[in-house]
Amino acid sequence: MRQLLLFLALVICLALMPLVITKVYVLNLIILICLYTILSHSWNILGGYTGQISLGHSTFFGIGALIFRYLWTLGIPPYLALCGASISSLLLASVIGFPAFKLKGHYFAIGTLALSMIGSITVQNIFPGVSFPPPQFLSKYDLVPIYYMALTVAVITIGLVSFLNRSKLGLAFVCIRDEEDAAESIGINTFKYKVISMTLSALIAGLGGGLFSFYVASYYYYVPFELGWSFDPVLIASIGGAGTVAGPVLGSIVFVILKELFAISLGQMNVLIFGIVFIFTVLFLPKGLIGILEMIQGVKTLRMPLRRGHDPS
Amino acid sequence: MLRFIQILSYGLLNGALYSLVALGLSLVFGVMNYLMVAHGGLIMLAAYTTFWAFFYTHMDPFLFILVVTPLFFIIGWILFKVLFQSLMKFPEGEKIKNSLLISFGLLLIFSNLAILFWTADERAVTTIYSGKVLDVFGVRLPYIGLGGVAIAIIVISALHLFLTRTYFGKAIRAVSLDHEAATLMGINVSKVCLVAFSIGFALAGIPGVITSLHAFNPAISFELTNKALIVLILAGVGSIKGVLIGGFFLGAIEAAGVYLVGTPYREVFGLILFVLILMFRPQGLAGKRA
Amino acid sequence: MLEVHRVDVHYGDIQALWNVSFRVEDGEIVSLIGSNGAGKTTVLKTISGILGLTQGSVMIDGVRSDTIKAYQIVERGVSLVPEGRRLFRDMTVLENLELGGYIGKARPRKDENLKWVFQMFPILDKRVHQLAGTLSGGEQQMLAIARGLMSEPKLLLVDELSLGLAPLIVKHIYMTLKEINRPKNTTILIVEQNVRLALEISDRGYIIENGRITGEGKGSELLRSDKVKSAYLAMG
Numbered sequence: 001m002r003q004l005l006l007f008l009a010l011v012i013c014l015a016l017m018p019l020v021i022t023k024v025y026v027l028n029l030i031i032l033i034c035l036y037t038i039l040s041h042s043w044n045i046l047g048g049y050t051g052q053i054s055l056g057h058s059t060f061f062g063i064g065a066l067i068f069r070y071l072w073t074l075g076i077p078p079y080l081a082l083c084g085a086s087i088s089s090l091l092l093a094s095v096i097g098f099p100a101f102k103l104k105g106h107y108f109a110i111g112t113l114a115l116s117m118i119g120s121i122t123v124q125n126i127f128p129g130v131s132f133p134p135p136q137f138l139s140k141y142d143l144v145p146i147y148y149m150a151l152t153v154a155v156i157t158i159g160l161v162s163f164l165n166r167s168k169l170g171l172a173f174v175c176i177r178d179e180e181d182a183a184e185s186i187g188i189n190t191f192k193y194k195v196i197s198m199t200l201s202a203l204i205a206g207l208g209g210g211l212f213s214f215y216v217a218s219y220y221y222y223v224p225f226e227l228g229w230s231f232d233p234v235l236i237a238s239i240g241g242a243g244t245v246a247g248p249v250l251g252s253i254v255f256v257i258l259k260e261l262f263a264i265s266l267g268q269m270n271v272l273i274f275g276i277v278f279i280f281t282v283l284f285l286p287k288g289l290i291g292i293l294e295m296i297q298g299v300k301t302l303r304m305p306l307r308r309g310h311d312p313s
Numbered sequence: 314m315l316r317f318i319q320i321l322s323y324g325l326l327n328g329a330l331y332s333l334v335a336l337g338l339s340l341v342f343g344v345m346n347y348l349m350v351a352h353g354g355l356i357m358l359a360a361y362t363t364f365w366a367f368f369y370t371h372m373d374p375f376l377f378i379l380v381v382t383p384l385f386f387i388i389g390w391i392l393f394k395v396l397f398q399s400l401m402k403f404p405e406g407e408k409i410k411n412s413l414l415i416s417f418g419l420l421l422i423f424s425n426l427a428i429l430f431w432t433a434d435e436r437a438v439t440t441i442y443s444g445k446v447l448d449v450f451g452v453r454l455p456y457i458g459l460g461g462v463a464i465a466i467i468v469i470s471a472l473h474l475f476l477t478r479t480y481f482g483k484a485i486r487a488v489s490l491d492h493e494a495a496t497l498m499g500i501n502v503s504k505v506c507l508v509a510f511s512i513g514f515a516l517a518g519i520p521g522v523i524t525s526l527h528a529f530n531p532a533i534s535f536e537l538t539n540k541a542l543i544v545l546i547l548a549g550v551g552s553i554k555g556v557l558i559g560g561f562f563l564g565a566i567e568a569a570g571v572y573l574v575g576t577p578y579r580e581v582f583g584l585i586l587f588v589l590i591l592m593f594r595p596q597g598l599a600g601k602r603a
Numbered sequence: 604m605l606e607v608h609r610v611d612v613h614y615g616d617i618q619a620l621w622n623v624s625f626r627v628e629d630g631e632i633v634s635l636i637g638s639n640g641a642g643k644t645t646v647l648k649t650i651s652g653i654l655g656l657t658q659g660s661v662m663i664d665g666v667r668s669d670t671i672k673a674y675q676i677v678e679r680g681v682s683l684v685p686e687g688r689r690l691f692r693d694m695t696v697l698e699n700l701e702l703g704g705y706i707g708k709a710r711p712r713k714d715e716n717l718k719w720v721f722q723m724f725p726i727l728d729k730r731v732h733q734l735a736g737t738l739s740g741g742e743q744q745m746l747a748i749a750r751g752l753m754s755e756p757k758l759l760l761v762d763e764l765s766l767g768l769a770p771l772i773v774k775h776i777y778m779t780l781k782e783i784n785r786p787k788n789t790t791i792l793i794v795e796q797n798v799r800l801a802l803e804i805s806d807r808g809y810i811i812e813n814g815r816i817t818g819e820g821k822g823s824e825l826l827r828s829d830k831v832k833s834a835y836l837a838m839g
Contacts, residue, residue, distance in 0.1 A: 053413060099592050105406075106348045109413060110542045111591050113350075117539060118584045125577045227535060231421060238414065272429065275422035282414045283399055480705060487691050487702050493653060494689035499677030499706035499754060551693070 007158075014151055018144050027147050029256060034150035035211055036236060036252035038157045042204035043233035045161065048242030049170060050197040051177025052101075055230050056112030059119040060089040060202040062225035064209020066123075072213070073134050078149065082210040089206025090199050097195035113230070120225045127221035131213075138217060146215050153207050160204070162245045173197055174243070228271075235274045239281050241290030250289050319452050321568045326458030328564025329465040330523055332557050334537055335544035336472065337516030343489040343551040344509040347397065347412040352517055353538030354423030359385060359521020360529050361431060367438045367525070374438055374522045375460060381518035389514025393507050401503070420534060427531035438525045461523045465557070468519055473553055485509050489551055539580075543587040604629045604790055605650070605758055610659035612642075612649050619645045620814045623659070627758070630788045632780070634801040634822065636831075637811040643794040644686050646811070647760045650792075651683040652676040663758065678706050682756035686763045688747040692736030696727055696746055699735050703753030712755070720749035723779055741772035748776065752783065758790045759783070765797040773797065777804050802826045 018027060039061060046052050064085040071081035096115065103111045132138065164170040172193045175183040184190050209224055216223075232255070233248075240251025255274065262269035285291055338352040359381055363374050372380075396415055400408050437443075446453040476482040487495040488505045496502050524533065544563055548555030563583055570582030605627040612620040620642050627633045637643050648654040650661055652673030661669045668676050691699050700720065704713050721728035724745040730738060735746060744764055751759055761780070765773040777800050783789050795801035802808055805822035810831065818830065825831050 051410075053410060055417075102592055105409060106342075106346075106413060107546075107591060110348070110350075110546075111588060113539075113542070114584050114588050114591070118581060118588070121578070121581050121584070231417075234414075234417070235421070269425070269429065271421055272425040275418045275425065279396065279415050279418040279422075282411050282418070283396070480701075480710070483694075483698060483702055484705060486694060490691045490693060491689055494685065494691065495702075496653065496673045497651065497677065497683050497685060497689070498702045498750075499674050500702075501672075501674045 011151070011155055015148075018147055024143055027143050029260065031143075031147055031150040031215060032256045032259075033249075033252050034154035035208060035215070036232065036255055037154050037249050038204060038208040038211065039229065040233040040236040040240070040248035040252055041157045041161050042201045042208060044237040044242060044244075044248050045164065045173075045204065046197050046201040047234065048237055048244070048247070049164065049177060050173040050194060051180075052194060052197070053105075053109045053234075054112040054198075054201070055109050055234070056115040056119075057201070057205050057233055058116045058225055058227055058229035060093060060205035061209040061212070061229045062119055062123065062222075063092055064089045064206030065213040065224035066209070066221070067206075068210035068213040069131050069133070075134070078145070078214055082149070082153070082207060082214075085210035085213075086203045086206035089202040089209065093199045093202030094195065097198045100198070101191055101194045116225070116227055116230045120222060120227060123225045124222040129221060130218055131221045132218050133213075141217055146211075149214055150211055153211055157204055157207070158245060158249065160200075164200075165245055169193075169196070177243070232271075235271075235278050239274065239277055239288050241288030244288070244290045247288050247290045250293075254289070315451055317572055320572045321565065322452050322454060323458070324564040324566075324568025324571075325561055326454065326462060326564070327567065328561035329458075329462040330520060330560070331540050331544050331563050332560025333461070333465050333468060333516070333520040333523070335541040335548065335556050335560060336469065336553075337513035338541040339545050339548060339550070339553075339556050340472075340485075340516065341510055341513035342545065344485060345488075345506045346409050347416065347510075348409075349416045349513065350413065350538050350542070351416045351419035351423060352513070352541050353536065354420045354534040355385070355514060355517035356521040356524060356537045357427060357529065357531060357534040358423055359518045360525040360533075361427060361436070363522045363525040364436050364438055367440075373440060374525055375464070378464070378519055378522050381522055382515045385518035386511045386515035389511035390507065392514070393510040397510065398503075398507075420538065424531045424534040427534075431531070433530050433532070435528045435530045436525075437528045440526070443526060457523070457526045464519060464523065465560075468516070469553060469557055472516075476553065481505075481508070486551075536580075539584075543583055546587060546590055604664050605792065606660075606662040607646070607650065608660045608662070610646075610649060610661065611657045612645055612654055613657045618814065620649070620656075623811070623814070623816055625809050625816060625819065627790055627792055630784070630790055631806045632784050632791045632793065632804055632822075634793045634795060634798075634805040634808040635811055636795055636798045636801060636808055636825075638796060641811045642814040643811055644762055645814075647683060647685075647762050647792070647794055650676075651681060651760060653683075677754055677756075678708070680755075680757035681760065682751040682754050682758070683760040684747050684751040684762060684764065686766070688743050690735040690743055690747055690750070693734060695732050695734055696738070697731045699746055699750050700727075700753050703750035704755075706754050709753060709755045713753075716753050716755065720752055723782060724749055740768050741776070744768060744772075744776060745779075748779075748783075752789075756789065758792065761791065761793045763794060763796065765795060765800065773800060777801075780804060798831065799826065802831075 014030065017030070021027070039057070042060070043054065043057050046054050067088040068081050068085035071084045072078060076084070100108065100111060164173070172183070172188050175188055176190050176193055180190055212224055236251035236255050237248045239254070240249065241247025255270065258270040258273060281288055287294070334356060338349055341347055341349050362381060363377050366372055366377055366380070367374060397412060400411055400415070403411060442456045445456045447456060447459060476486055484495065484500045484505055487498065487500060488502050488509070492502050495505070524537070540563065544556060544559040547559035547562055566586055567579050567583050570579050574582070607623060607625050610620055610623045611618065623646060635643050635646060645654065649656050649669070652668065652671065656669050660667055663676070663679055663681060668679060668681070691702065694702070700717060701713065704710060704716055709716065726742055727746055727749055730742065735743065738746060748761065748764070764776060780791060780793070781804050784791055793801050793805065802822045802825050808820060808822050808825045809816055810818035810825070818825070820828065
């Protein structure tokens, strides 16, 4: 309860921010943090909660951006276009889900990787040009509505995941992650739930893509399909704490700050550092940064219990 | 017609390289179920190593293979002890998942390190025989490509002999079939995994050297990993012969793609085939287990 | 030569063996009999080092073996023919046998040992270059035992060899086990559900039920005992 109040207080502060702070730099940072939170939570649903390591989220992100741009230039208001974007990602996921989940473990990971590569190359070839926003927006580019959309979508995402965290659906996901065969044997239709997980995950990724498209005025069409958008959420969610609500948020904050710190000097250094921290996390800190916080405070944050290692041999 | 044979020839020459690229990945995956997605990054690093060695010492790349191979073997040994051995304490499912994640992290680290040190600019080692071709009835076969085929044949034959004629090689095959049964033979499975992993690294060095003779940049880490994965799936797990066939097959498929649709879509053909095989025949063209 | 002393074994939180103690002397054939799930395979896995024990000790020739790794126990002269055979199915009969003789001290005598196992199981010689997975059930069991012998063990552990095999073949293999025992004085510990055949060739036997040893005696005694008769031989 206390956490919910804290969270609400934070949201209200953030919502009021544009009225107080006019520095564009700060608003940009927060938008980016929201964007990465959304994207990494989308991976988190499939990877952190359901245990299916996907390396193909750039496709859902990209489709979201593509459809959003398209609908927006047709004159459809942004929030509706956003819905359209997420629905299209959702549809794509439900179609892909069926063949995709024939694959387990490693094969799923490389199958999704192949998917994102196919997406990337195809878009590069079909739409080689630059994507522009509707002309009227180009002239009066205003950060504030973008800021509010970012905040809204981020809050919705976090809300969805915390709902998942306490729901039977979420429990089914975690069962599949921890012990798929056991889950199957107690009557959980693992295939069905995996598809649901992927669909939800894609829905959120599509929202993220739409937000991206709303935020970044012009970009090459293939940019939201780039593999980085597949990899960054894996890093962020894992380091922050996969399978938690606060993990991806924390991870995104750190990621964006590092990115800013190094953008001036060394380009992709943030990915390099994250890569190293990531490996360290996998080996020694399976619960991510959230795990460290928990240890310090002795507090159980908004999470489902992660499995304890249990090896019968 | 000539154009078709020309394109096919290029495809097959590439195919030899693809086989080499996938060899290390296939070995390690077969033995311990670790999918080393960082393999492409290793090959890229080997290419840079060759490039700088050539830059400073003018050592011929093909000769440099003799240096790179033991060097990468040692690097693999160290990396396994430092990173992957601590995974042994996890239960099997977690172990596999974590090895994938660590390897993934390594891939990102390698490619970003390369960008950091050497920028994203394209490099290539240019020797006196770069660009020279052998003309066979009007079909142009680059010497470098032919060299690649020769190396592929030598390496794969050597590996095959090692795995079928030596005790340790047979131990490696036994471990990739059944860890527990191998232990019951008195085989130290951990040691076998360590050595196999190191061989996998060494096997990344060789295609790396050949890659350095073409234009390359840090981004090829991902492309090469991609190729390796495709060949792995085409070949099926646990089959060296399959890797050879798979490599050439991929080369041929890509050639078909270029011939039919044009160069930009070359990769897509291979990728779609990849996804199809993943779904309908995961044991690959030559392999026996899914 | 084998002494199992007050051993407890757990699978995670679940206990599988309670205070198990028994011994096998040099050159004996001893059977460990019990029904499904009684813990027989667990015992053999613990002796061969695949499973760790949580209490107690295992000693081979007076030296503790539960503290060393499984592959090192093979070097100490213990060879397990596992349940389900666990052959290297994609490798040939010959390669399986060669791997059986992997340990350093057995390698110099590989050819002699091959000759010996081919003498005992001539069919393996006929199929020497065939893939192990293509052999029939009985042939696979013979190969598994032959493979286990290639390391020149002092103690051979045989887990449930009769599973899935026709009775005549099982009888033949049991007769062959006796031949293995006599000339080379190889100690054999057999684990079986098929109680009669095992006890018929055994010097002594132990009964295990629900992870505990509940009886012991000479092979012939146990065969005649009422308890064994009613529980395992479906008589009386």
